[in-house]
Amino acid sequence: MPDVWPEATQDALRAAAIRWLAVRTNDGLDALTSEEIAEFTFGGQGFRLMDPQRGIRKPRQFTAALSIRTTYRPAGADRPYDDDLGPDGLVRYKWRGGDPDHPENRALREAMLRRVPLIWFWGVGPALYKPVYPVYLIGEEVAQQQFVVATDGLQHLQATESPMEEVLRRYLRQETYRRLHQPVFRSMVMRAYESRCAVCQLRHSPLLDAAHIVEDRHERGIASVRNGLALCKIHHAAYDVGILGLTPELRVEVRADILGEVDGPLLEHGIKKLHGRPLMVVPRRRADRPDPELLQIHYERFRAS
Incomplete structure (x- = not known):
């Protein structure tokens, strides 16, 4: 295949990775070790879903990021995601460094513009990750150097000034907790x-x-x-x-x-x-x-x- 795959092939790998993770995690219940995550193959060849050194994985064959990663924090750093939840009930993911033109930040921006699904590997132990999928980048907050992450398709809805806005925000908070924080909590408890x-x-x-x-x-x-x-x-x-x-x-x-x-x-x-x-x-x-x-x-x- 050429260095950069056609978009259809990139999309096919994303879909295959999500299906594979669903099977390997008991439909999202279980966490996986780094070694287990590395067992994914596509077209008969091994393919890394997660970058072991960086938080953002943008394969050379891709035009946009494939996955993001949050490293594990040991005891003493309870609720590591507190600062990542915005007032709208959506999660934030920080840029790589402070340069908006860093290649990995550009890869995230491209994923946002293309509205492609990403996989979020959330660390719940040393070399142990809870995959959360699919997630979408639906906005960028340049002043805060971060992207806005949706963990459910309904979170693409734009807030309005209608009386339903607060109801919508409460719902999004509940969905965010159910889709991201609760599974991460489960994985930490199951590990313990x-x-x-x-x-x-x-x-x-x-x-x-x-x-x-x-x-x-x-x-x-x-x-x-x-x-x-x-x-x-x-x-x-x-x-x-x-x-x-x-x-x-x-x-x-x-x-x-x-x-x-x-x-x-x-x-x-x-x-x-x-x-x-x-x-x-x-x-x-x-x-x-x-x-x-x-x-x-x-x-x-x-x-x-």
Whole structure:
């Protein structure tokens, strides 16, 4: 093929990469290592989707950027995306350096002008990334040296002065959280708990959730691994509705009326027998373990119920 591929071929690779990532990540549930991301092929040849050294990947065969990357930040830098969310509910991605004509910034600008889909590799651990796809660049803020990123097609809609504008902005914030921040939170929690339910050790990723100890609408409900628990869907539901609680010492408690209830084997063995037991899975790194203060907030609410 020539050095620069026809646009149709570039678009075909983008589509193939997104389909491949959907399969490899369990339809967006799981994170991938750098080595796993490097296994992508197109036309029988290996093709790098992510630049291991730079934040912006613009293959020589392309006229526009293919992917962007946000590096992992270790404990002590909770909510690394705070500064990236604008007042309109959309995410921002910074230029490479301060030069608007840097080749990588031009590659992002071309992706914006062509409205082609990009892949955002968000670091959730050392050499571990949560791919978010597709995302689109829908504007550039030169004074702030950044691009405006949409994580959903509806975010291409322009804001107006109508009474619906604030409703639209609230919706966009919710969609941004669902499409970007929540999956990143999930990947960080799954990494910490080695993709196992903290209560029962179930390992099947599609059956696991990243549960908030304190819900995200609470003033302390940050999307940090220390506010997270890896729970299977049954135990997540039981935790959320107050059937199951967790003490600050990481011991499981079951609501008193449930302990006296007679039902089938799921309740008997899957819920009631957990009462008084310690968590079966606790993060190896102390910095990833549940925050006792957050556990206390939820536990007091559980006891009150």
